[in-house]
Amino acid sequence: MLEIKNINQYYGGSHILRDVSLQTHLGKVTVLLGRNGVGKTTLLKSIMGLVPIRTGSIEFDGKPIHKATPYERARAGIGFVPQGREIFGRLTVEENLRMGLAYKSARTPIPAELFELFPVLKQMLSRRGGDLSGGQQQQLAIARALAAKPKLLILDEPTEGIQPSIIKDIGRVIRMLADRGDMAILLVEQYYDFAQELADDYLVMERGEFIARGLGKDMEAQGVRQLVAI
Numbered sequence: 001m002l003e004i005k006n007i008n009q010y011y012g013g014s015h016i017l018r019d020v021s022l023q024t025h026l027g028k029v030t031v032l033l034g035r036n037g038v039g040k041t042t043l044l045k046s047i048m049g050l051v052p053i054r055t056g057s058i059e060f061d062g063k064p065i066h067k068a069t070p071y072e073r074a075r076a077g078i079g080f081v082p083q084g085r086e087i088f089g090r091l092t093v094e095e096n097l098r099m100g101l102a103y104k105s106a107r108t109p110i111p112a113e114l115f116e117l118f119p120v121l122k123q124m125l126s127r128r129g130g131d132l133s134g135g136q137q138q139q140l141a142i143a144r145a146l147a148a149k150p151k152l153l154i155l156d157e158p159t160e161g162i163q164p165s166i167i168k169d170i171g172r173v174i175r176m177l178a179d180r181g182d183m184a185i186l187l188v189e190q191y192y193d194f195a196q197e198l199a200d201d202y203l204v205m206e207r208g209e210f211i212a213r214g215l216g217k218d219m220e221a222q223g224v225r226q227l228v229a230i
Helices: 040-048 070-076 093-099 113-117 119-123 134-146 164-180 192-198 224-228
Strands: 002-011 014-024 029-033 055-060 078-081 152-156 184-189 201-206 209-215
Touching: 002 040, 014 029, 014 040, 014 055, 014 184, 014 209, 029 164, 029 192, 029 224, 040 070, 040 078, 040 152, 040 184, 070 078, 078 134, 093 134, 113 119, 113 134, 119 134, 134 152, 134 164, 164 184, 164 192, 184 192, 192 224, 201 224, 209 224
Parallel strands: 029 184, 029 201, 078 152, 152 184
Antiparallel strands: 002 014, 002 055, 201 209
């Protein structure tokens, strides 16, 4: 679904991403792990077109997108849940969800499935996003990304600052979405146990390049926990 080949990215004179290549596949969760500051979020921003790549290529669903704008990538079927959630605090839950449908007709209904995945949102449609708890805001951010029914869902550290009960709910939803088989998921995570539980494939990044990769079921045997320990 997503294929990245040898991309390089710089901030000023600093070489941030170094010949990075990866693939994601329908029905699978690809987990990207690494300590703070190794380039994970920069990679996601490069995929979304928020920062330009210097060299290399990005293909989505068989088509090159590395020169496409962020909104063109979203329309192509990529949903992005940024680190820190970035919901609209002054807008209601319903208005935030409609932002995920912004490029569709104003008459497009909010998919009922979102409320099946996150029942709490249905109870809070008229509440402002800024009045929700951190966990509820994270559920809203994921639902907003899912509103347009993407073929690839990218999540940047969705467990950050979230209470354990909601982490379990988010994990359940991610697994359910992958198991349907019509979506690829790229999950950036620092919480090792959460990542290991969900990973079909894993990648470990250090200093802007991948130092390990493999099957999720092999993470413990291959010492991935030690590679990402702080």
